[in-house]
Amino acid sequence: MSKHHRLLVENASQVVLVCSNGEKYLTKDGMKNLCVIENGSVVIGSDGLIKAVGPSESIRSQHSGATFEKVIDATGMCVLPGLVDAHTHPVWAGDRVHEFAMKLAGATYMDVHRAGGGIHFTVEHTRAAKASDLLASFCSRLVRMQRAGTTLVECKSGYGLELQTELKMLEVIEAAKRTLSINISSTYCGAHAVPRGKTVAEATEDILQVQLPRLRELMSAGIISIDNIDVFCEQGVFDLDSTRSILQAGRDMGLNINFHGDELHPMNSAQLGAELGALAISHLEEVTDEGIKAMARAKTAAVLLPTTAYILRLPQPRARDMLEAGVIVALGSDFNPNAYCCSMPIVMHLACVNMRMSMPEALAAATINAAYALGRSHTHGSLEVDKHGDLLILKTARWEHLIYQLGGHQELVRHVIIKGNVIYDNDRTVDL
């Protein structure tokens, strides 16, 4: 085949495809046995899509007449799909390091929230911030995520709680899409908290009558693109009825339902999400057995967030029960001013140690299943022909080192590649 391609990555010790039969998600045994090619190569075409992946010898013979813009010799290294972070709150001003100290001293998340801190503190600072400052800090956070291997990330609004600031955040997310190569799934989360001075009913009314109609107009005009709708369904925040009406209104606008549920109290959020056809529900530390069954039946992904339970010293989400019930388990960093973690490799490590997932299960949850939670698993989340050429090259012959070496990704990640373009090249040598 004499053709010109963007990139050839050849002779990798391992190429972890994750799956190879067009699966849109993995469950149960499918998550335990990932597809791995020993001594493999990957070809990415000029359109940024994967053209071939397989054993090095057969790729070499199939492409004997082809030319490549770039060739990477991955001898002694391994190749994985770019990681997918299915839950982040990365657009904000004002850090909350002082609250971390309060929490270490024993305050709970809701103690801080009720005292006017937490989300309210961030809302105050984000409302006051200039869009250009929000964009600059957001982009530097995205760059940190990219360096840790994330190539597709969900990004929420939700620190405005009124139209003007929610829009400012969504526009900042749009601007970042134009600035950086990382793939972004954008989420409207105007129901992240009840704004000060409003009741739940008033906040819900404002979202339904003011915020969503304006977003619909801007979406129709092609000025903004939003993928998902989110609500923080929790005692003292949005109850089940208000959550239902907001999610339904978002769904009617064509948004995917992807919301916070059953985090601090069992709210029957999982059952609600399953009934509404939610693509994903996050947190689920307090999900019930009925909720787990409902999510498995509805194919609603559970986005588990190991950093939240770790930082807030909450009970761990019941990952094993969900996996055994056949729920589509995905992972997210939950990056936000409460859980300041940009690293999916650390998230996978915590999922393995604290939630008792195996390393293959954690990788499936941070690739194909996280892509499913964002409605992107037809294009992302595995190394298969016609999917985006988004991948990581690690300076180690076995992929499990990415999870095993806690915080070691800074040395281990050699290249991060998006659509066949090298967006991060870390040539520091590493002593394993």
Ligand SMILES: N=CN[C@@H](CCC(=O)O)C(=O)O
């Ligand atoms: N639980 C609600 N939202 C975030 C926290 C946001 C914040 O504290 O600023 C979460 O997913 O953990």
Ligand SMILES: [Zn+2]
């Ligand atoms: Zn969240």
